[in-house]
Amino acid sequence: MIQEKNYAIGLDLGGTKILAALIDEQGRIVHKTTCPTLAAEGQEAVIGRILSSVETVLTESGITVTSVRGVGIATAGVIDTKANKVLYANNLGWEHVAIGQIVSERFGLPVQLINDANAAAVAEWVFGxxxxxxxxxxxxxxxxxxxxxxxxxxxxxxxxxxxxxxxxxxxxxxxxxxxxxxxxxxxxxxxxxxxxxxxxxxxxxxxxxxxxxxxxxxxxxxxxxxxxxxxxxxxxxxxxxxxxxxxxxxxxxxxxxxxxxxxxxxxxxxxxxxxxxxxxxxxxxxxxxxxxxxxxxxxxxxLGGEAGVLGAAGLFLHRNHQPVRALTQLQT
Ligand SMILES: [Zn+2]
The missing domain is CATH 3.30.420.40 (ATPase, nucleotide binding domain)
Incomplete structure (x- = not known):
C-alpha cells in the first residue's frame, strides 16, 4: 500500500532562533520545536541545529519521513531558489551555503528555500x-x-x-x-x-x-x-x-x-x-x-510568528502541488 504524504516540514531560519514545524494539509501545526540559532558559533554548528530540529519534529511527532512531502526553509538572507543556496545572510554570517542540498541528502526529501516575505505570502495564500x-x-x-x-x-x-x-x-x-x-x-x-x-x-x-x-x-x-x-x-x-x-x-x-x-x-x-x-x-x-x-x-x-514555517511548508501543501521551483529532489 502506498503511504499518503499528507505532511510537510516548515523551517524558519532566523538570526535569533530556528523554528521547525510539522504541518498537515489543513495548515495545522502537528508538532514544533524551537532552538536558538547562535550564529556566532559558526556555520557548521547552525547547520547541525537545523538538521537536529528537523529530526526532532519527526521523532517527537511520530510521523515517519515517508509521510512527508518535503522541507521548506524560510530565511531572511539573499537566496538562490533554483540552487537552494543561501547566497548571503548577514544575520547568520553565511555566504554560499548549500543548505537545501545538505538537508535533502540527510533526510532524502525534496527541499525548497524561500525568502521571508514570500513565505508569509504563501502562508496567507495556502492557509490564511x-x-x-x-x-x-x-x-x-x-x-x-x-x-x-x-x-x-x-x-x-x-x-x-x-x-x-x-x-x-x-x-x-x-x-x-x-x-x-x-x-x-x-x-x-x-x-x-x-x-x-x-x-x-x-x-x-x-x-x-x-x-x-x-x-x-x-x-x-x-x-x-x-x-x-x-x-x-x-x-x-x-x-x-x-x-x-x-x-x-x-x-x-x-x-x-x-x-x-x-x-x-x-x-x-x-x-x-x-x-x-x-x-x-x-x-x-x-x-x-x-x-x-x-x-x-x-x-x-x-498568522503572526508562524507565517514563516506555514509558508515554507505551504510550498508543498498547496492544492496545485506545484512548488515555486524545480526542487532539490533526490528521490523519485
Ligand atoms: Zn531604496
Missing part, C-alpha cells in the same frame, strides 16, 4: 486569508518594507529571486537618497526605524507629545509611537496619518500593477496599527482605479 484565491499580495511594514506576490496562482520571484522590493519603489523622485541607489523610496517614509526617526526629529524641534515625553528620545521606536496612537496622542496619530498616505499610495500602485483580489498587511509596525491600517485603506479606496478597488480586499495578517 487568501485561501481559495489566486491573486494575493502580502505587504510587510517592519524594520524594512517588502512584499510577496501570488499572481494567477504563481509565486512571483523574478530572475534573481529579488522580486518584491516594495520598500524601494520611489514615491518622490526628488526625495532623500536611499541606500539602494534610488531616491524617495517608500521604506524611507514608513518603515519602523523611519517612523522613530521622524518622531525624534519632531520632538527635538519642539513639538509636544504627552505620551512620548515619558521616554528618552533615543528609546522611542515604532512600538512606542503605535502605543501613543492607541492612547490618542496627537503627534503619534499625525505620524501614522502621514505614513498612511505614503503607504496607501504605494499599495495603490501595487493594485494597479497586479489587480489582486486580496492584500494582506503585516509586519511589526502593523501589529499596533489599527489606525494606520484604517487610514491606509481609506487612501487606497480614494486613489485606486475604481474597478480594481472594488475587486480587492485589504486585511491585516493574522
Amino acid at each position: 486569508a487568501g485561501k481559495g484565491t489566486d491573486n494575493v499580495i502580502y505587504v510587510t511594514v517592519s524594520t524594512g518594507v517588502g512584499a510577496g506576490f501570488i499572481s494567477d496562482g504563481r509565486l512571483i520571484t523574478g530572475k534573481g529571486d529579488s522580486a518584491g522590493e516594495f520598500g524601494h519603489i520611489s514615491i518622490d523622485p526628488d526625495g532623500p537618497p536611499c541606500a539602494c541607489g534610488n531616491r524617495g523610496c517608500l521604506e524611507n517614509y514608513v518603515s519602523g526605524p523611519t517612523l522613530a526617526k521622524i518622531a525624534r526629529t519632531r520632538l527635538a524641534n519642539g513639538e509636544k507629545s504627552a505620551f512620548l515625553s515619558q521616554y528618552p528620545l533615543e528609546q522611542i521606536t515604532a512600538k512606542e509611537i503605535g502605543e501613543g496612537v492607541m492612547q490618542g496622542d496627537p503627534l503619534c496619530k499625525d505620524i501614522h496619518l502621514r505614513a498612511s498616505r505614503d503607504l496607501g499610495a504605494g499599495i495603490t500602485s501595487l493594485i494597479h500593477l497586479f489587480n489582486p483580489e486580496l492584500i494582506v498587511v503585516g509586519g511589526g509596525v502593523m501589529t499596533t496599527g489599527d489606525y494606520l491600517f484604517a487610514e491606509t485603506e481609506k487612501v487606497v479606496r480614494e486613489r485606486a482605479i475604481s474597478r480594481m478597488a472594488e475587486q480587492v480586499r485589504l486585511v491585516r495578517s493574522s
Whole structure:
C-alpha cells in the first residue's frame, strides 16, 4: 500500500532562533520545536541545529519521513531558489551555503528555500486569508518594507529571486537618497526605524507629545509611537496619518500593477496599527482605479510568528502541488 504524504516540514531560519514545524494539509501545526540559532558559533554548528530540529519534529511527532512531502526553509538572507543556496545572510554570517542540498541528502526529501516575505505570502495564500484565491499580495511594514506576490496562482520571484522590493519603489523622485541607489523610496517614509526617526526629529524641534515625553528620545521606536496612537496622542496619530498616505499610495500602485483580489498587511509596525491600517485603506479606496478597488480586499495578517514555517511548508501543501521551483529532489 502506498503511504499518503499528507505532511510537510516548515523551517524558519532566523538570526535569533530556528523554528521547525510539522504541518498537515489543513495548515495545522502537528508538532514544533524551537532552538536558538547562535550564529556566532559558526556555520557548521547552525547547520547541525537545523538538521537536529528537523529530526526532532519527526521523532517527537511520530510521523515517519515517508509521510512527508518535503522541507521548506524560510530565511531572511539573499537566496538562490533554483540552487537552494543561501547566497548571503548577514544575520547568520553565511555566504554560499548549500543548505537545501545538505538537508535533502540527510533526510532524502525534496527541499525548497524561500525568502521571508514570500513565505508569509504563501502562508496567507495556502492557509490564511487568501485561501481559495489566486491573486494575493502580502505587504510587510517592519524594520524594512517588502512584499510577496501570488499572481494567477504563481509565486512571483523574478530572475534573481529579488522580486518584491516594495520598500524601494520611489514615491518622490526628488526625495532623500536611499541606500539602494534610488531616491524617495517608500521604506524611507514608513518603515519602523523611519517612523522613530521622524518622531525624534519632531520632538527635538519642539513639538509636544504627552505620551512620548515619558521616554528618552533615543528609546522611542515604532512600538512606542503605535502605543501613543492607541492612547490618542496627537503627534503619534499625525505620524501614522502621514505614513498612511505614503503607504496607501504605494499599495495603490501595487493594485494597479497586479489587480489582486486580496492584500494582506503585516509586519511589526502593523501589529499596533489599527489606525494606520484604517487610514491606509481609506487612501487606497480614494486613489485606486475604481474597478480594481472594488475587486480587492485589504486585511491585516493574522498568522503572526508562524507565517514563516506555514509558508515554507505551504510550498508543498498547496492544492496545485506545484512548488515555486524545480526542487532539490533526490528521490523519485
Ligand atoms: Zn531604496
